[in-house]
Amino acid sequence: MDKKRFVSVLLFSIVITILMNSLDMLFHLFEGTTVHLDYVAIKIALIFASIFLTSLLVGLGKSEGIFASILGPVVFFLYYRYTFPTLNRQLFRIDDQLWYVIPHVIFFMLSYWLVFDFIKNKKYNKIIQNVGRGLILTLMSVAFDFIYRMSVVSVQTGRDAEAIARTLDHVYALKLFIPLLILFSLLFILMKRYRSFAAAILAGVVVFIIDKDIIHAILLIILTFISYLLLKKVRKS
Amino acid sequence: MKNYILILIFAIIGIIYTFVPNETIISLGIGILRHNDRVLIGSISLIIAAVLIFRSLRKKLDLKV
Numbered sequence: 452m453d454k455k456r457f458v459s460v461l462l463f464s465i466v467i468t469i470l471m472n473s474l475d476m477l478f479h480l481f482e483g484t485t486v487h488l489d490y491v492a493i494k495i496a497l498i499f500a501s502i503f504l505t506s507l508l509v510g511l512g513k514s515e516g517i518f519a520s521i522l523g524p525v526v527f528f529l530y531y532r533y534t535f536p537t538l539n540r541q542l543f544r545i546d547d548q549l550w551y552v553i554p555h556v557i558f559f560m561l562s563y564w565l566v567f568d569f570i571k572n573k574k575y576n577k578i579i580q581n582v583g584r585g586l587i588l589t590l591m592s593v594a595f596d597f598i599y600r601m602s603v604v605s606v607q608t609g610r611d612a613e614a615i616a617r618t619l620d621h622v623y624a625l626k627l628f629i630p631l632l633i634l635f636s637l638l639f640i641l642m643k644r645y646r647s648f649a650a651a652i653l654a655g656v657v658v659f660i661i662d663k664d665i666i667h668a669i670l671l672i673i674l675t676f677i678s679y680l681l682l683k684k685v686r687k688s
Numbered sequence: 689m690k691n692y693i694l695i696l697i698f699a700i701i702g703i704i705y706t707f708v709p710n711e712t713i714i715s716l717g718i719g720i721l722r723h724n725d726r727v728l729i730g731s732i733s734l735i736i737a738a739v740l741i742f743r744s745l746r747k748k749l750d751l752k753v
Contacts, residue, residue, distance in 0.1 A: 493728065496728065497728075497731055497735070500732050500735045501739070504735060504736060505742070508739050509739065509742060509743045509746055518742050523735075526731045526735050526738075529706060529734070530706075530728065530731045533707065533730075534723065534724045535723055537724070
């Protein structure tokens with residue numbers, strides 16, 4: 452197999468998986484369903500498997516995107532149905548009902564469209580293109596931040612499922628998402644050089660203002676920088 | 689032919705580990721890892737089987753959206 456194509460498909464699939472999970476976590480926080488680290492990990496594994504295998508074995512394109520977008524959430528629903536619950540379903544409401552397949556498919560398609568049209572191809576005018584890229588980088592930073600916060604609680608509480616499930620809330624999500632989206636969009640529109648460093652520092656500053664935690668801020672600086680580099684690699688590959 | 693054999697293998701693994709009840713799997717002596725891990729293996733196998741079916745259909749029908 453061509454190594455260059457393998458790396459290109461791998462990076463493309465990683466970015467779509469992160470975006471889909473970010474949209475999904477935001478949706479569940481606002482909708483009132485629990486966002487839990489174990490379920491996020493399973494979702495990442497299954498979504499990644501569906502997009503990576505489809506892109507690698509079939510190819511990239513609209514029909515492949517639609518197929519992977521339906522396959523991943525359907526298999527994820529089956530996983531939910533046939534596993535033993537790891538979280539107390541009396542206390543926590545999770546997305547295990549059939550209708551949740553529909554928002555999952557929509558988020559998957561949206562992620563595919565964002566990466567395909569805003570990163571890989573340049574379909575729109577410069578301002579829309581830059582706002583789209585700002586949105587993609589925001590969603591990636593938010594996803595990494597949520598996963599980091601849940602991982603910290605997981606380590607601190609010795610993998611206490613209920614404590615992890617209570618870590619995130621919609622107020623925190625809103626406080627993080629809105630400023631990052633505005634700042635990153637402006638950054639992509641106004642700046643031509645040093646975007647990666649500027650985006651990383653902005654993310655760190657926003658998180659430090661919200662959380663007052665320097666370690667958290669430094670980690671988000673690193674993760675946003677990595678996200679930017681990932682997007683750049685996907686664009687060039 | 690090789691594609692069809694792969695589809696069959698992954699579909700069988702996927703169906704067994706995803707849909708067959710836990711007690712039956714253990715009684716058959718194929719109860720590797722924990723139940724939830726087996727369902728994950730089954731789910732990934734189903735994904736592989738579905739992608740292989742889509743690939744062969746795509747080639748045959750030249751599906752395009």
